[in-house]
Amino acid sequence: MRALTVRPGIKDSLAIDDLPEPPESDGPVLVESLAVGLCGTDVEIVAADYGEAPPDADVLVLGHENLGKVASAPAGSDLAPGDFVVGIVRRPDPEPCRACAGGEWDMCRNGLYTEHGIKGLHGFARERWRAQPDAVVKVDPKLRDVGVLLEPTTIVAKGWEQIERIGARAFFEPKVVAVTGAGPVGLLAALLGVQRGLDVHVFDRVTAGLKPDLVADLGATYHSTSLPDSGVRPDIVIECTGVPAVVVDVITHSATDGVVCLAGISPVGATVPVDIGAINRMAVLQNDVVFGTVNANRRHYEAGAAALAAADQAWLSRLITRRVALDDFTDAFDRRSDDVKVVLDIKK
Ligand SMILES: [Zn+2]
Ligand SMILES: [Zn+2]
Numbered sequence: 453m454r455a456l457t458v459r460p461g462i463k464d465s466l467a468i469d470d471l472p473e474p475p476e477s478d479g480p481v482l483v484e485s486l487a488v489g490l491c492g493t494d495v496e497i498v499a500a501d502y503g504e505a506p507p508d509a510d511v512l513v514l515g516h517e518n519l520g521k522v523a524s525a526p527a528g529s530d531l532a533p534g535d536f537v538v539g540i541v542r543r544p545d546p547e548p549c550r551a552c553a554g555g556e557w558d559m560c561r562n563g564l565y566t567e568h569g570i571k572g573l574h575g576f577a578r579e580r581w582r583a584q585p586d587a588v589v590k591v592d593p594k595l596r597d598v599g600v601l602l603e604p605t606t607i608v609a610k611g612w613e614q615i616e617r618i619g620a621r622a623f624f625e626p627k628v629v630a631v632t633g634a635g636p637v638g639l640l641a642a643l644l645g646v647q648r649g650l651d652v653h654v655f656d657r658v659t660a661g662l663k664p665d666l667v668a669d670l671g672a673t674y675h676s677t678s679l680p681d682s683g684v685r686p687d688i689v690i691e692c693t694g695v696p697a698v699v700v701d702v703i704t705h706s707a708t709d710g711v712v713c714l715a716g717i718s719p720v721g722a723t724v725p726v727d728i729g730a731i732n733r734m735a736v737l738q739n740d741v742v743f744g745t746v747n748a749n750r751r752h753y754e755a756g757a758a759a760l761a762a763a764d765q766a767w768l769s770r771l772i773t774r775r776v777a778l779d780d781f782t783d784a785f786d787r788r789s790d791d792v793k794v795v796l797d798i799k800k
Contacts, residue, residue: 489517515577
């Protein structure tokens with residue numbers, strides 16, 4: 453079968469390989485792959501900054517954001533042929549640590565977890581894959597075109613869950629949300645904010661085009677200014693850019709009792725002058741919380757699937773700006789300014 457692979461550690465080694473069918477030892481559920489979404493993590497793997505092949509392989513099949521259709525499943529598994537499913541990216545470490553043992557592999561303590569298409573497990577950019585029944589999440593058939601957005605949605609579903617758990621520490625009546633970055637993760641974070649009935653403000657650099665339109669059509673407010681310049685004082689911030697100056701802006705401009713969720717990964721080595729005393733003073737005197745979040749467990753996949761099913765399907769499909777045939781992967785990785793989410797169509 454065809455698969456999109458890289459040789460970890462070798463830059464630009466992306467290729468279509470002919471691989472054997474997935475072994476039955478991978479699990480009793482056989483899934484026909486439909487779509488794989490691409491993101492910055494894939495770009496980093498192609499650049500050989502990242503990525504680890506399975507122990508018995510010298511290539512890594514790429515692709516963690518995924519959607520597939522069950523071809524066969526064991527009786528009694530609550531999965532049936534034709535079901536639309538998404539494979540859970542991270543799997544618990546073999547030890548397992550107490551977080552993984554409790555099903556919270558997104559909070560893994562020892563770093564020995566594996567991740568499909570990233571770390572030690574083949575990804576989903578191949579014609580077929582196999583899994584254990586508990587390693588996939590069934591999605592509503594109406595998500596057949598947009599279910600590939602579930603994995604990035606799980607990241608913000610976890611972020612929102614953590615925000616609400618932190619908020620529950622004391623009086624919490626959030627009204628205003630700021631999301632920095634109008635890429636797929638930022639737009640999905642904004643969607644979940646709107647679904648909660650909050651006043652959502654999205655910040656990005658672009659001044660025209662699809663991103664401002666998508667924000668407006670969601671019923672949120674778009675800003676091409678910075679958060680400090682906008683005058684918005686958010687009760688909740690979800691930072692999705694990782695840009696150091698934006699990170700400083702959000703941790704210094706939340707409202708009293710504010711919760712700031714950091715979900716964007718920054719480059720290392722850029723320095724920004726900050727008055728750490730002023731930041732500390734404000735955090736203490738305003739009961740501020742700043743926290744980081746990564747990855748997702750089954751609970752977040754289920755919350756994300758419910759959020760996508762409740763959303764306007766036409767709006768979701770506009771997030772997928774290009775669908776590229778697997779064989780045209782070079783084109784898919786050729787980043788264009790108007791791209792939001794680029795998806796590989798595995799069936800084409
Ligand atoms: Zn991704
Ligand atoms: Zn663990």
